[in-house]
Amino acid sequence: MFETARAILRQDPAAYSVPQVIFTYPGVQALFWHRIAHYFAQHRHPFLASFVRRHSEHRTGISIAPQAQVGKRVFIDHGMGTVIGETAIIEDDVVLLQGVTLGSRHIEDTGRRHPHIKSGAYIGANAQILGPVTIGKFSKIGAGAVVLKDVPDHATAVGSPARIIEK
Structure with a gap:
């Protein structure tokens, strides 16, 4: 948690101290509770995992499925309305702004149903990333984009449906 707080302190001009x-x-609070819920999910305590998740959602307005894999130094800025599905993978040093959805597209899918966000990606406010797509390293997703296909490393995607505007 302290490592995440120090990373946020470097990135956010509104932040002035680790406390x-x-x-x-x-x-930060949602990620703290997620780590506890994830522990319970990994150790086959689904009720406790769900209970902690619901507590976190109520306190923060951010919904992270206990089974989701979240890396280090992830920054969920102004996270109200952010939803992260159970098979989502978020690598290290990712920034998610408010209202981002990492969701699935088809209920009948098996295996991975949610996005994989690679290291250093930046996801703009209210972006919807749906299905088992991969967002490449250091890619940027514009605010309000609806991403239904993979985005390569170091690319920028905008629009609905999202299109690559630069690589």
Whole structure:
């Protein structure tokens, strides 16, 4: 948690201290509760995992499925309305703004149903990334984009449906 707070302190000009980030940033709090819920999910305690998740959702407005894999130094900025599905994978140093959805497209799918966000990606406000797509390293997804296909490394995707505008 301290590593995440220090990373946020470097990125966010509104942050002025590690305690401020830890105690007042809902994204940091949601990730703290997620790590506990994830532990319970991994150790076959689904009720406890769900209970912790619901507590976190109520406190922060951010919904992270206990089974989702979340890396280090992930920054969920102004996270209200952010939803992360159960087979989602978020690698290290990713930024998610408010209202981002990492969701599935088809209920009948088996295996991976949610996105894989690679290291250093930046996902704009209210972006919807749906299905088992991969967002490449250091890619940027514009605000309000609806991503239904893979985005390569170092690319920028915008629009609905999203299209690559630069690589």
